[in-house]
Amino acid sequence: EIVLTQSPGTLSLSPGERATLSCRASQSVSSSYLAWYQQKPGQAPRLLIYGASSRATGIPDRFSGSGSGTDFTLTISRLEPEDFAVYYCQQYGSSRGITFGQGTRLEIK
């Protein structure tokens, strides 16, 4: 089973700043199978990025994804107040199983 490790656990930034979130896999993941989600309190997760770098429908272009192999990154170019939330990466494996990272909490500094 592929394990995804996200860092940092908590990221404290101010609106307008740039956020860089990391997701590291225990073994190589196809870029086609790496996704990112945003979750706000009391809400279901929302798909942000799929295929490592493709934005989901309706996602602002300040969100971008990159990476390959075992290292993937979600970048939020200029933080808006509504961006403070928990972010999860997810991979879809060759065995057709799905695993999530443990999450990064993005909080207002």
Add this chain to the structure above:
Amino acid sequence: QVQLQESGPGLVKPSQTLSLTCTVSGGSISSGGYYWSWIRQHPGKGLEWIGYIYYSGSTYYNPSLKSRVTISVDTSKNQFSLKLSSVTAADTAVYYCARAKAAAGYSDYWGQGTLVTVSS
């Protein structure tokens, strides 16, 4: 616009079977191209994939839960269901149903989630 809605008991006794149903509207489970998934989130914790089913009935389960999980589909009702047997307090969680793109695995539509508490 696809919508998913979970339904089922919010309280289950230990050792019993947790049963939830997800009703899909705005799209047909039978149209193919998607896995119909269950994912849970323990209070204050991260996301855990439980398993998914294809419209044909093919299923894939999280190995850690496989011995207790059954996911089924009723295409006539456009619903799919989760059964988790022999529950304990550790199964207390918010349970989400979601639509996942087949052969890519990402979930683009989610239900609102339903809290299931395991307690006597």
